[in-house]
Amino acid sequence: ITVDAFKYGKIPHCTAYFLSHFHSDHYNGLTSKWSNGLIYCSTVTGNLVIQKLKVARNFVRKLPMNDEVSIDSNNDITVTLIDANHCPGSALFLFKLKDKSGRIKRYLHTGDFRACPRQVLHSAIVQPQNPAIDILYLDTTYLNPQYCFPAQEQVVNAVIKLIRKAINRGELIPMKRSSGYNGQWRNKQPRLDKSQLALDKCKILIVIGTYLIGKEKVFFGIAKAFRSRIYVTDEKRKMLMCQEIPGIESLLTNDPHQASVHVVSLMSIKSSSLFAYLESLKPTFKYVMAFRPTGWAYKGQKFSSSSTTEEILNTSTPFTIDSITPTFSTSICQIFGVPYSEHSSFRELAAFVLSLNIRKIIPTVNIGSEKSRENMNYWLDNWQKEKDKNKNIKVVPYNTVDHW
Numbered sequence: 001i002t003v004d005a006f007k008y009g010k011i012p013h014c015t016a017y018f019l020s021h022f023h024s025d026h027y028n029g030l031t032s033k034w035s036n037g038l039i040y041c042s043t044v045t046g047n048l049v050i051q052k053l054k055v056a057r058n059f060v061r062k063l064p065m066n067d068e069v070s071i072d073s074n075n076d077i078t079v080t081l082i083d084a085n086h087c088p089g090s091a092l093f094l095f096k097l098k099d100k101s102g103r104i105k106r107y108l109h110t111g112d113f114r115a116c117p118r119q120v121l122h123s124a125i126v127q128p129q130n131p132a133i134d135i136l137y138l139d140t141t142y143l144n145p146q147y148c149f150p151a152q153e154q155v156v157n158a159v160i161k162l163i164r165k166a167i168n169r170g171e172l173i174p175m176k177r178s179s180g181y182n183g184q185w186r187n188k189q190p191r192l193d194k195s196q197l198a199l200d201k202c203k204i205l206i207v208i209g210t211y212l213i214g215k216e217k218v219f220f221g222i223a224k225a226f227r228s229r230i231y232v233t234d235e236k237r238k239m240l241m242c243q244e245i246p247g248i249e250s251l252l253t254n255d256p257h258q259a260s261v262h263v264v265s266l267m268s269i270k271s272s273s274l275f276a277y278l279e280s281l282k283p284t285f286k287y288v289m290a291f292r293p294t295g296w297a298y299k300g301q302k303f304s305s306s307s308t309t310e311e312i313l314n315t316s317t318p319f320t321i322d323s324i325t326p327t328f329s330t331s332i333c334q335i336f337g338v339p340y341s342e343h344s345s346f347r348e349l350a351a352f353v354l355s356l357n358i359r360k361i362i363p364t365v366n367i368g369s370e371k372s373r374e375n376m377n378y379w380l381d382n383w384q385k386e387k388d389k390n391k392n393i394k395v396v397p398y399n400t401v402d403h404w
């Protein structure tokens, strides 16, 4: 068995090639000519592999989420897919391998993931009901105390509030730019006619920058809040159709004048492109608010190397409308970076590891340098000691199963 190892071509003795999700750094090497063995993945990832990479259907095995599935005739190898909360179709793989003596070894591979309570509450791994995981292959992208960022839900809610504020004003809100420039323009009386309080009535266009896959919750959340349809390119539409989301057809449109929420490539989120875009859509739209969701835009509290586990778990990362500052702001065009991450924050990694019974952890990201490996192992060892001290491992407390 291998996971996300397509760049090596045919691997001796490998009979099952697993793909955790449809991001190019993970499927790299997988092409329409693939014939090295069966590819196992979620249904959505399988759809994308067939549709986008043109891999022959007979090499793709789409697996259901949450059910334990046997992948060999002797029932010696099983896999369970758990939602990775990363991009659509992304999965954690729980493998159970029976060795010659009949002992079952358990391996959990996270692929890329954003840790959340729902995952560690899954019946296949929840503590204390399940045996220990022998090896955890962990997405350690942000396993560094400087990486604090809020929950996705908090960020989407703050963005919705900011847009609502602009609607209530009937135009963009004068805002201080993050570089210090004060974007003051004329004061405006609040609107009296309530029927005018909608994105299309105010001629405000919302633009979200994304890659081909990912950040879906941002534009779906905004479109839902303002009852707007979503304009996407044909290519993006094909990607979204692979995700088998009920009712999605009626939500999407290929007429940019019919939707107040537009999804564009991340590269188009710059002032020159946005001015030209707005110009091309006049008179339907007069203003544009553009959002660039990235993992890096948060300037809140950070942890340090001396932070205790208790501090890490109990420190919240607040995010409100006041946390959003534009990187560009004029009276008709504003650009905002928002800290919307599809990888776990440092704190979420701590909560995930502390919630599970694990014998050994193998980091899968930032493993290039000795120093970085040492720093990551420092934290992983700390959390292991914490668990050894408490004996009983249980799920780290949470308010909602969606995030810690």
Ligand SMILES: [Zn+2]
Pocket (backbone or CB within 6 Å): 021, 023, 086, 087, 112
């Ligand atoms: Zn990824």
